[in-house]
Amino acid sequence: AQTVTQSQPEMSVQEAETVTLSCTYDTSENNYYLFWYKQPPSRQMILVIRQEAYKQQNATENRFSVNFQKAAKSFSLKISDSQLGDTAMYFCAFMKHGNTGTASKLTFGTGTRLQVTL
């Protein structure tokens, strides 16, 4: 079974600054995906970024980037130029790679609550 660990329950960052959220995972799988989802106060789950384990290049989406260290089983999220709208709970999630039509459940960490302040 896979496990995902987010060791920072809460973090705070000032507007325009950079913050890094940590995530580690445990798996015996070689092919998998990792995700960061954001849950703002509205409680909607919003995809932030995705990383395929077979890709060595770290994924980037605008102000969001990841540092994926496969050997260390580490997957951190860096938010640059933080904005008030980034205030949310952030969940790290693991998914086994599946063949067409096969099950691919998400296993979530416990989340990191990020507060962006003025």
Add this chain to the structure above:
Amino acid sequence: DSGVTQTPKHLITATGQRVTLRCSPRSGDLSVYWYQQSLDQGLQFLIQYYNGEERAKGNILERFSAQQFPDLHSELNLSSLELGDSALYFCASSPTGRGGSGGARDTQYFGPGTRLTVL
């Protein structure tokens, strides 16, 4: 807006009752997943359907059941409700099985959730 819709947004009911939560996946997505988010258990996978067939089960209670209909919408039925069933229930969908490549094919997009309160 993810394109996944869920109804109702809120549901308040009493212990022992039965409720049905409804989910419509993104247009063309064949896979539907149900998750439960509670304060003590976090986000937990319940069940997955692919093109009308059950594909995987997670920590789903026997009092809970689900199905996916020919038009691909899905319903989650919760019966003999207990106080501990109060939670946010999410539906997600993915293009898995429609073709495409790797992560894009398997990425799950979430609906807004149904908040269930059992009194």
